[in-house]
Amino acid sequence: MINNLIVSGSPHIHKQESVSRIMWTVVLSTIPAGIAGVIIFGLDALWVILVAVIAAVLTEAVFEIWSKKKVTVMDGSAVITGILLAYNLPPNVPLWLPIIGAVFSIAVGKQVFGGLGQNIFNPALVGRVFLMASWPKYMTTFVKPLSYDAITSATPLAALKEGKILEHISYLDLFLGKRGGCIGEVCILALLIGAAILLYKGYISWHIPMTYILTTAVFTYIFGAKQLFHGDWLFHILSGGLILGAFFMATDYVATPLTINGQIVFGIGCGLLTAIIRIWGGYPEGVSYAILIMNAATPFIDRYTKNRIYGTS
């Protein structure tokens, strides 16, 4: 007689996919943009990234120990939050800034809602807008690319907002990241390499990034200049944090809609808000706020974009 048989409900096989494998793959996909950031802005950028990651992981661990939950920092999700927060910071900020941002991201953006899977906003963006509201000076002072010292420079979008003429910035420079900006947002090429990994693995689908970018492009083309239909849409795609946001933050599972229809609505919403803020808003850049506002709308979108059930119309 065979003893000690395991009895459990069906099914009895599993795809062998896990949350931590997904999270660590996302970490891997962000690495090209990080390397590009360090090449463009120097080692300052590397310190900001490392400090943000360590602070995020420690905050998660402390919070979980304190609330007597299982410590899950090895699942990689806090690492992603740290990386994405750092990628949204200028490279020359004092190092206490990423620490405060990471603590705020994990504590207020994630753990107070109940931890992984429970947050209603993207934690990294929560941290970023908190820093933006608290220390706007540090958050809007950017350095010149490839200069490796503290020569400040305006971001292309800020220059556009102030009505300055953009000098020496070609589309190719923007694509490769030769411009002032946040650590992880400048090198479009590196971001696309990472995005390709996630798309290939099926961890993200094209629906949110494509609708987001296309909507921004169409809207800025129509309204982005004094005359209708004269906007520089390609400039808007390549500058600011649009590519970083569209592929890495607007695709965050937890705070975005579940169904494909919902994701399309979400992407269009992000695109419209980003373009509106950039063209008529008080800030030069609108990606963070656009995604956070659409995060808030996600439960509502989910409610009205359910899939059709078999046999119903």
Added chain:
Amino acid sequence: MVKLAENKHHSENKPTCSMPLPKKVYISLIQHLGKICVPEVKVGDKVSCGQRIASLPSGLYSPIHSSISGTVSAIQDCPHPVIGRAKAVVIQGDGREDGDFSKSIRSQPFSLTAQELRDIVLEAGIVGMGGASFPTHIKLNPPKPVNTLIINGAECEPYLTADSRLMVEKTTEIVKGIRLIVSCLGIKDVYIGIEDNKPEAIRAFSGFDDIKVKVLKSDYPQGGEKQLIRNILGKELPRGKYPFDIGALVQNVSTMFAIYEAVYKGKPLIERIVTVTGSCIKEPVNLLVRIGTPIKDLIEFCGLNEEPAKIIIGGPMMGIAQYTDEVPLIKSSNGLLLMNKVEAEVLEEKPCIRCAACIRGCPVGLMPCQINLASERSLWALTKEYGASDCIECGICNYVCPANRRLLQTIKRAKLEGVR
């Protein structure tokens, strides 16, 4: 729909072999969807192979026959592969071979009326052999006229090859069974759905003018009734309706073979093909086994590589894990799967990260993760709104979930609450 690792290669090319007569069988009094049968024999009675031993005067049931010749040694509570425990007739075999069924052979099968066919099917104790075990004589009496017959030869569960072997080895017999139903019920179109991973079976059925072979993609759960109807007829079964509402009748290939045997051989349903497989089995096979044989006999016959940690009757997606190897086979048992410790590991459940893999995989368009959250909070009105009752329990949601959530279990719970 998802692509699964098929694992059919262990047994798909092995011809069916008969297992030696079991010494003792435990024939459960409930082998069908419906009411438990009342035994017609008592302890000490001699029974012949194929003799009816339990029945009911009316209702949703199917009579039960002795699968060997011998003596009734007990009528007692026994393990049951689906409902845990149930009363069974225990028969001690006398080693004699099959009884003589020739007296109940029909000389002119094609002159049978629908009622006569139903009576034969009822007397032979035939139930749907694809898994649900619905009494076939009732299914052959649809409340509305049907004109389309869909034969399920998909066998979409990984590991299982019993239907696949039957289709290759007993093609003409299955076709004869199909033609009986066609002539008795006035069927106009006959389709047989076979997955593209069974080229031999597809070839076998391609030579018949009156049967259209529909080659289906080998995606799970292609053999589900709703999926077959959509992928063969190109239309969906409206919610809450039965196949006869759209003029269709869906039957499994094994059931067709059982009907053939009942009519042409006079033989009741006393044996079936079972795929015995899994990493713990030395020599995976397709075995022709008498109903009521305890699974330990099958395991002994096939030999073990290593101690199994989990024994499943059925396939790995919808089969049922057993708590003992003394459980006997019933009419719907199409597979016996033995998993080792590594394969049987119960994975730790983690929080849902809303990755929506379950939603993309659900073959009926549900949002399993949302039903799961509502069910865990006992929000039964919400689970109903999300359509929990439309779940076909295929198990894809659990299979794909990276957080190992027990989605199917909580949805089943919600379904029960929805009925209440």
